[in-house]
Amino acid sequence: MFRKTMTVLLAISMIVLSISAAFAAGSGVFGEVAAQEGEYADKRLSVLDQIAEKPAASQTLEDGITVEVNQAYYEGSRIFASYKVGSNADLIQLNEGAPKETEWTHEVENWITGEAPAIDQADYMKEHDWLNGQSQRWLEGPYDVVEGILLEDGTETRTVGGMEIKQKDGSLIGWLEAVIPEEKATDSQSFALSVSCNHAVKFQDNANYKENWQETKKTSIPFTAAKNKDAVTLQGTLEINSWKAKATAVAGQADMQVTIRLSSDEQVKARNDLETGSGEVSTDLIIYWDLYKNHQPMNDVCGENRVFMDGDEVIYEIGFPYMDNVSSLSLVPMYARTGAHTDEAIVIETSGQ
Structure with a gap:
């Protein structure tokens, strides 16, 4: 009886493991966002997670951050894409004193970063702990922003939906829904994820906060997607x-x-x-x-x-x-x-x- 029970339990365990493996194999960023958003997630994400292509398009940018187009789905005149942006936490440089010859694009008096509520994200915690208002301290590093989706010829699509979520390690996961100009919606299309590369200097001048944020470059991550002909x-x-x-x-x-x-x-x-x-x-x-x-x-x-x-x-x-x-x-x-x-x-x- 014991042997029979163990055999049944083993069989059940193997089924559960195979189901879990199948789910993991089919899950991408669409699925990750849906899971993290829970009941507030866009209802389409779980479907997109199963039907989207995996372009395998990633690129480590000049500033050291890796950006990946994780999934893509093309239907009608719309393109959906999910993506990952690597953490910048290890690229942030901490400095004592005051930065030289910096023009500030943003200043706030009587604001101490270290006294703001802590957020469990690697890059933010690095800023939070360093800029504590006890002296003059500053940091600098790359902060990249996904702006939208382009066509191969540089034509901008119109973003109509999406979501981006910061992860504990400082990375980002997100997705976009964009409308393609009707005259350019061909059966197979080459796209590019548009990324703005930025360099920021953040200065805690005792009790005052100053910031310089500059776009250093615009770049793009090319990917392709075949149009769903069953629509x-x-x-x-x-x-x-x-x-x-x-x-x-x-x-x-x-x-x-x-x-x-x-x-x-x-x-x-x-x-x-x-x-x-x-x-x-x-x-x-x-x-x-x-x-x-x-x-x-x-x-x-x-x-x-x-x-x-x-x-x-x-x-x-x-x-x-x-x-x-x-x-x-x-x-x-x-x-x-x-x-x-x-x-x-x-x-x-x-x-x-």
């Missing part, structure tokens, strides 16, 4: 009275992204008045669009809504959760004063429907 594209148009709208939705493995371009002199003027504060907004503004299925609102679906101007158009970008069935969908405008106008719904469908 489904849906489109629809509508023209009513004085306005017309075109909707494009890309339903992929992580979410469904909807872009609506609205042409309306009245709505454009009202939106400009609202954003600039140049006058009273008398027009009933379209503030967002609800997703309907079979002419019924999908109350369990709540999209992230971004609204901005592009020339003479109002652009709405809405991110909805992943959907396995994209038939019989429509987008209904929601007005600020009068609510949903179901008679102005845009039906979105694939070209084959």
Whole structure:
């Protein structure tokens, strides 16, 4: 009986070990951020962690910090990338006295770094312990910042999402979601993670704090990603009275992204008045669009809504959760004063429907 029990326990242990190994093998920075953010994490991260490519793109920069593009996923006109930035803690140099001939870009009177609340991060603790206000002390070192994602030709993408988390050892993990200009969204694309390399001098002049922060160089870490060809594209148009709208939705493995371009002199003027504060907004503004299925609102679906101007158009970008069935969908405008106008719904469908 004992031998049989041990055999069963061993088999269970092997299963648990194999499951843990499989999870570890599939887990990247998307998964690490999701785990550390917990219930507040972007719900797409766990999916992205499983479907993203591993570009194996890393580079140790001139200042000694290593930056790695850990994962990448390309769908529709969007690129997702996760990354790691190495710790600068070992590169920070500690000095007594005062630095010579330094122009300060930031100064605070009666501020002592060492009296601020301690944060359990290697680089910060080094600053915290050294700049204690007991005398003149200063330090200097590299502080690199991830700025965004570029295309191969240097075109900037538009960052619309992301998160960055400092680790205890002073390193950073993070991710970005960026929109590619539509005319440049080819099937296979070369990208680059844009990094600003900075050198900082931090001076604790007894009870006063001074800082000089200078960008020394911009650099980039190239990587490639193949476009997900299984994503489904849906489109629809509508023209009513004085306005017309075109909707494009890309339903992929992580979410469904909807872009609506609205042409309306009245709505454009009202939106400009609202954003600039140049006058009273008398027009009933379209503030967002609800997703309907079979002419019924999908109350369990709540999209992230971004609204901005592009020339003479109002652009709405809405991110909805992943959907396995994209038939019989429509987008209904929601007005600020009068609510949903179901008679102005845009039906979105694939070209084959």
